[in-house]
Amino acid sequence: MDSASSPTPATPATTTTTLSGSPALAPLLARGALLSPLKRPRPGAAFPRTRLVLPGLRVDLARLAAYERACGFATGADALPVTYPHVLGFPAVMRLMSDRRFPLPLLGLVHTSIDITRRTVLPTTAAYELTAYVEGLAPHRRGTEAAVVTRLRSGTDLVWESRSTYLARHRTSGHTHTAPSEGSAAPPEEPAGPLPARAEWRLAGDVGRRYGAASGDRNPIHLHPLTARLFGFPRPIAHGMWTVARCLAAHGTPDATVVRAWFLAPVPLPGTVTYGAEGGRFELRGAGDRPHLSGEVGPYPA
Structure with a gap:
């Protein structure tokens, strides 16, 4: 007689939310701070499967110039610095990570790595569609790490994307190791000279x-x-x-x-x-x- 096997839990469905504008950061940061003490991070925790999409995104040229000056980029060029789309996506990422369903506390979260792919020059005056989502959680020797993806499209073309990892420190069993980033070489354990x-x-x-x-x-x-x-x-x-x-x-x-x-x-x-x-x-x-x-x-x- 065949024994019945236990059903495999279904992966939660991914939903898409279209934003009418870039989220205001101050309320998100405040909400994330207030909810942080309530979070219980662990690698197997559930996380929001929402993709945030912001169409018709345009660059504020005055803010871009301030960013270029702060970071040492030349100002006035008709192309975005390779790191600037991270700034454009930051409000959407904060909306994801300040959500009540996001299991890692926003306070104390440490940005540990970033991979960026730019496929072409990004004109400063173009309109873009931005997408942000949480890719998943992974065990880290010091806690739990979340991977967050941000993408920029021009028309139907994917022109820029990034994958950032963020670490929430907490007690672990002491036997876990950092999961390598998909598509990324792991950082050196001990940097060379x-x-x-x-x-x-x-x-x-x-x-x-x-x-x-x-x-x-x-x-x-x-x-x-x-x-x-x-x-x-x-x-x-x-x-x-x-x-x-x-x-x-x-x-x-x-x-x-x-x-x-x-x-x-x-x-x-x-x-x-x-x-x-x-x-x-x-x-x-x-x-x-x-x-x-x-x-x-x-x-x-x-």
Whole structure:
């Protein structure tokens, strides 16, 4: 007599929500902060299967210019910096991660990596369709990591996409390892010796405030010493996306390019960092050659 097998739980259906405009960030950040103490992160937790779609997205040229100045990109070019679509998608991503159903607490969430693919030049005056969704959760040796995908289309063509990972730290069994990103090389466990130094940058204490104003990412750990101390940092720290944008502004990228970056340690503000580069690799190091950022850039298709 055949025994009946237990049914496999069905994967929740994916839904699509079309936005009429870019979400306001302040209410989302406040909601995420209020809900954070209620979250119980774990790799097997359910997460929202919603794809947010924002059609007819156009770039605010004044905000773009402020971003370019804050990150060291040349201003006035008729093409978006390779990292700028991340800023365009940030409000939609915050809507996903501040949702009550998103299992990781927004407060204390650490951006650990980003993969970017730009398939062509992105004109500043074009209209785009933006899509953002949570791809999944994975165990990490220090907690649980979420992968979030952002895509930009021009007409029917996919022209830019990114995959970011965000870590919520919590107790683990001690036997889990970081799951490798799909389509991405894993970061080196121990970064190799320093790349050839190309520049030394003295970072002012207001770098986080200037980038926050230009990008909309006003996380308190980046803004002032007092607000940073509330979250365990003796000084404010630079945004991870500012560090990779600043490096790419110095390094340069092909029109069609693939960028991968791993955020290894916070960059305290004010402070001094060394920008190193060789071939398609780049990095930031601090005092004692401490690695803060490791990355690589190459042509698309790779």
